[in-house]
Amino acid sequence: MTNHSADLALFDYLETQEELFRKATLRLGAPSGKEALSGGAEWILDNYYLVQQTCRQIREDMPPGFYRQLPQVDDGPLIGYARVYAIAQKLIAMDNAQFALEHAQRFLQVYQNFAPLTIGELWALPVMLRLGLIELLAQAVSRLSGLPRNNPLRGLPLRRALSDDAIVATCITSLRTLAAQDWQTFFESVSWVEQILRTDPAEAYARMDRETRDRYRKVIEELAFATGAAEQAVAHEAIEWARANALTPRTTHVGYYLVDEGRVRLETQLGYCVPLRARWRRWVLRHPTRSYLGRIGVLALLIVLGGMSYAQAAGGDFLQWLVVSACLLIPALTLSVNFINWIVTRTIPPRVLPKMDFETGIPSDAKTMVVV
Template sequence: MAQGVRDAMAWRYGSDKNPAKPLARRLLRTSASVRGALRRAEKRQAAGERLSESELWILDNCRLLRSANREAHEAVKSFRKLPSVFSPQNESVLTPRAYMVALGFLKAVDFQYHQQDLALYLEGIQQVESLQVKELWALKPALQLGMLEQIAADAEEGAENGNRPTQKSAGAESRASGRVRNVISSLRALGEDNWKEFFEDHSATERVLREDPSGTYPLMDYDSRDLYRRAVEEFASQSLFSEEEVARTAVLLARRAKAHAKRHDSRMSARRADLGYYLIAEGSRLLKRRLGCRPPLMAKLRQMILDWPEIYYIVGVELTTIGLVFVLLRSLGIAIPLIPGLLLLIPASHAAVGLVNRLTTFLIPPRRLPKLDFSEGVPPD
């Protein structure tokens, strides 16, 4: 825990549109090194040459390494919008904070991963600065990248020492192979751990959301809780508040609604005392005003459609119909558009309805409804 506190206090923050670019380049170099180590080991094995212990470990676990490499590649794009800090190795380069957390932890435990050790390290980090929801999810691929980098470095060292077998190089090869063995074991343990449970246990935002005055949030299933967390992420990205502060503001609004509940309107009062009312329902407008959210243009357009659905649909169909008729008449070169225009209204209106429906499904994707978790049975109450 103490090491986590020290590492977090040493960070210097910066702003970069895409701090994941240097990380992506590192991943490409690491991938090339790991693939090169695999090819060398396979070639040497086919030639009947003596393989170092590092190479044997890499060959025996090639599927695991390829799988971890693939997962890291898929996740590195999501690092683009994460908070970034200056790397201690190169203070002119910004690195996603999640990767710095992963690398700091791996160095602190000498690349011998255990989830309980990561929990203690994170506790120290979050005493200084709470991590965002996306950062916690980015920890697994960040740890995979850090481990792959170490394996690539140790594999090269082991191969070099294996090629010139002296007493000194034999000791170096033994140390390198020991590290490769430990890192591969850690990589396997990393993939076997329950990350959903770990994430919820160590998310500051999750702890605040579980204070839901209605008591509903902890009873929901994982996907529904994730729906609330994504709403918190969205509001935080549109305001100057952190995710934890957004969640706390929503809980505060729900508590106030519960305190001022009206007996004659118990159903509406109970609804307003529910956290979801402010995160994914009508109360989100109040929460956005309280936070001073500035949504992007597309979000504003979606909200306008939801606010005036009848006007959007009717006017949209009419304007699209008129536009289609006009385009068809112009293409036919008809000078007197009245009668041909009337004849084209019916097919054009059908086409317009289809176009507006397609546009609507594009602008307003289907929303998942929250649900309670009854996987262990329905409670008696």
């Protein structure tokens, strides 16, 4: 599953394994008077729905093109695979497929002292863990059912040999464990970019809600991808800008250089070339009234002029032109407003407004009184 054909390979792989599991459940569930079902067979029959759910979730969490952007392994038994897949395989092998969140946190913290992971890699880790467990489960189910394997993934051997029955039980238990984790909290505990942003001179970033923090990190990811800089370097640069401009609370906050007017300074420092579409979108957002009303006016004017041209071609006089224009004015404005609204909702996605997280209560410095 190398990156040049990664998306297709991944979806082909999932289809093949789903077919294997389907056939295996039919074979293992077929009544036979010879001998009782093994423990592994009972596990897979009772939890087949969980396997289907996991394969479906892998598809949903791995959008087209995402896998190709992940850094690859340069050497070793998993050469050509995504680095985060190799890490997932290492975690599975190290714990004998018994996933433990604490072990994963410690492993990633040590690993990143030598090779920091990107934001995309950390978000992809749960998917890769599920993928690795599905592969290990498919191997065991294939042997239990006597069905041949097609399109297998490469993996790492478990630290300690297990029977097929034990592998099936352990993999299904681990899939349940993965489904119950709070991956947002896990991500923020191991992300270096997150730790850097939490040094915000305004001390506001750590107090903001999850959606806002995620929006800030996406900007870091976008700028790093476009400029070739490391994500940690981009985050450091934003923090340095905030420290160097501690004149007002607004310019002291790191978000000013990520989602506000200060972003231009950060982009210039990084050598980021703003795409034409992004420039147009920024111009529209800076001049919303002029842009919105101007487009409505131009479109309505074109419709009215079209009606006047038709009246002229039909031999109408000046008074008739005015009557046609007056009759078309309100319909033209209504049509223009509806059309421009339709265009805007499809070309300018809604933005998450930066906000604080007050789930645990309003801090003393944010308390106020509203009198109606």
